Amino acid sequence: MSKNYRRYFVGFLMVIFPMHLFASFDFNANCLKAYQSIFELKLNSARQLIANEKKVNPSNGMIPLLENYTDYFYLLTTDSKDEFERLEKYKSRRLDLISEGDKNSPYYLYAQAEINLQWALIRGRYEEYFTAAREIKRAHSLLLENQKKFPGFHLNLKGIGLINAFLGNLPDGILKSALATFGVKGNMGVGIGMLDQLAENLPKSKYEAFYEEVVFYYVFVLNDIAHSPLAYDKTMKYTARISDQSLLKTYLQASVCAKNGSNDEALKILAGRPSGIAYQPFPYLDFLTGIVKLNKLDYTASSSFNRFLQQNKGVNYIRDANLHLSWISLLKGDKEAYNGFISKVRKEGYLFQEKDKQALKEANDVTPDKVLLKARLLFDGGYYSQANSLLAKFIPSQFIQGRDRTEFFYRSGRINASLGKDDQALIDYQNAVDSGRTLKYYFSANAALQMGKIYEARKNYSKAKDFYNIAIQMKGHDYESSIEAQAKSGLSRVK
Structure with a gap:
């Protein structure tokens, strides 16, 4: 084929096929602004910017990815299953558009992986586990392939890290079984390490624009999956450089403060959150x-x-x-x-x-017993001294044997552990294990889990292993999946 003929043939293809078949991935200033608006939860602004990009640069492969980001955070904030079902149909259309883009771009496989992963995370909220498992498998494969092709493209590690952390602490159930069928496994430590490295180093790289997204997923892993004691410190450290105009920053900081005993700080953050019609209702x-x-x-x-x-x-x-x-x-x-x-x-x-x-x-x-309910609430808020003073007025025999007495031991153990009185906490926890071992409540199983954590911190790995196993062996109680997942994670550490 002569050069002139080849040039003519390519020109002919450009005429008869739509331009988006040759789409590039241009993360330009307009796309960057739309992306930043999404992560501030200014979704209407993001939609307008994306619409402008469609007019000016309709073949930009970043458009379907940004549209999916917008839908993802819209669904997270509205929590609407009806809207989920309405928007789900756009997934395959966006993947088709991206698949027609520039295969030599690091965003080509990455964008497809992101869309699959985002839908999997949303789908899991509505117990659509098998489809979510397929999407996670697809995202994982795409990211690993992209990592081989573009090892210097740091964003691959965001999704790989999240998948590793998520799967590494997944409780037994339908989703775990489905993922095992597809041969997908994870490692919590590896995943957390990847996300921590990204959060630390991304601001110094050319991928700084993606910092907030990395922090969003890292906080989710630390706070909601790993239940890490480092969740508060890491969250406050890495969210500090995010703009106070970001409503997502409010959500991340307030959530981690509320879950880690910094109740007054959570109240202050929520009271000072940005507001107005620019923000997505949350x-x-x-x-x-x-x-x-x-x-x-x-x-x-x-x-x-x-x-x-x-x-x-x-x-x-x-x-x-x-x-x-x-x-x-x-x-x-x-x-x-x-x-x-x-x-x-x-x-x-x-x-x-x-x-x-x-x-x-x-x-x-x-x-519920009013005294125990107050102690529970005060403990959850991190008001340990007040909770301790409340329970100090009572002795175990003042509570009905069974649920209430077991809860008394359990609450006492949690409070004493939080006050640094681990020896007394171990006594309380053991009483809770003995008192409620056969009950349907979570008090005994979680008491065994907490004992495992204390012994692990003391480097008494033999005893830690024993109590993690006790926590796992207790069945049919509340929060069984979560407690079992944490205990198994503990076992993997002490081994």
């Missing part, structure tokens, strides 16, 4: 505000829970919000209102989220 932040207020025994938390229930269009935390409203009524001495909210817990909402499943179990149980 009802969960009202729910979280209610949680941290009630942990302080501030009963005005009811207004936050009610605001969440009024504004929420999603499927999660409805039962849990009503359970917390029932506790407020109980602690205020309004038994009629308590019964009304308990009825709502039983009838309203869905059962996708572990917290909602637990709320239904508690609603179908006997009324």
Whole structure:
């Protein structure tokens, strides 16, 4: 074929086929601004910028990826299954567009992996585990292939790290079984190491623009998957350089503070969060505000829970919000209102989220002991001295044998451990294990897990192994999957 003929043939192809068949991946200034808007949760602004990019540069392969990012965070903030079902159809169309792009770009495989991974993470919220497993397998394969082709493309490690961490601590269940079928396994330590390295080094690289996304996933892994004692310090360190105009920063910081005993700090962050029509509505932040207020025994938390229930269009935390409203009524001495909210817990909402499943179990149980409930809330807020002073007024025999007495031992153990009194905590935990070993409550199993952690910290690995195994062997209790996953992770460390 002559050079002139070849030139003519290529020109002919350019005429008869759409230009997007030869799309490049141009992460230009407009795309960067759209991406930054997404991670500040200014989704309408991001949509406008993406629409502008379509007009100016319709063949840009970054467009379908940015559109998927926008949908991903829209679905995370709305939590709407109806919207999930409406938007899901765009996934295959976007993958088709990207697959027609420049195969020599590091974004070619990466963008396809990202879209698969984002949909898998959303899908898991609605228990669509088999399809999620296929998407994770696909994302993992694409990222590993891209890593071989472009070893200097740091962003590969973000998805590989997340998948490793996620799968490395996955409890037994349908998703784990499905992934095993596809031959996908993970390693928690490897995944955390990758994400930590990226969070540390990305600001010094040409991929600095992706820093917030790395931190978003890293905090998710530390706080929600690994339950790491480093979650608070790492989160506050790595989110410090993110703009205060980012509502996602509010979510990350407030969530980790609320879960790690920094309740007053969480309240301050939530109260000062950016607001206005520029931001995507995020009802969960009202729910979280209610949680941290009630942990302080501030009963005005009811207004936050009610605001969440009024504004929420999603499927999660409805039962849990009503359970917390029932506790407020109980602690205020309004038994009629308590019964009304308990009825709502039983009838309203869905059962996708572990917290909602637990709320239904508690609603179908006997009324909680007020003293133990207060101790539980104060502990969750990190008010350990107040919780300790409260329980110090009582002895075990003052609580009904079975659930309440086991909970008394368990709460005492958690509080003493948090106050640095590990020897007393071990006694309390052992009492909890002995008292409630055959009960359906999580107190005994989690007490064994916490004993394993104390012995592991003391480098008494033999005893740590024994108690991790005890935690695993207890079955049929609340939070079984989570406790078992943490215990297995502990076993892998002490081995």
